Amino acid sequence: MKSSAEIIQFPIDRQIYFVRETARVLERRHGEAADRFWKLTCRRLYARLQVQGMPATEIEKEIDAFCQAVYLEMQHAAWAAWESQNPKGAA
Structure with a gap:
């Protein structure tokens, strides 16, 4: 009996x-x-x-999500x- 499994990679944009x-650099x-x-x-x-076998369309989505995450991190910083x-509540 053959069994197969799908490997789901942890999203790049969640790799804090x-x-x-990347944002600090x-x-x-x-x-x-x-x-x-x-x-x-x-x-x-x-x-x-690509080496991990992810299709090109999924790679592009992962990279786009990573780009957004880096941009947001830079905004937060x-x-x-x-x-x-800036002082808070100064009149």
């Missing part, structure tokens, strides 16, 4: 450490350096998912930094 670390780099880092990160992510520098 990876998302936060992008916050420190600017211009060409940031572009190179971002492209390299996405290419490596694509290759990793910027907002937190802004809040920490």
Whole structure:
């Protein structure tokens, strides 16, 4: 009797450490350096998912979700930094 199983990968956008670390690196780099880092990160992510046997359409969805997660993390960090520098309730 043959049995088969489907492997479901943990979503990339839920890998909090990876998302936060990527966001922190992008916050420190600017211009060409940031572009190179971002492209390299996405290419490596694509290759990793491809090796794991994920179809191209699913890989693109995972990368899109990862991009959104990194962008949101950068927004949260910027907002937190802004809040920490502005007094609350000062008249």
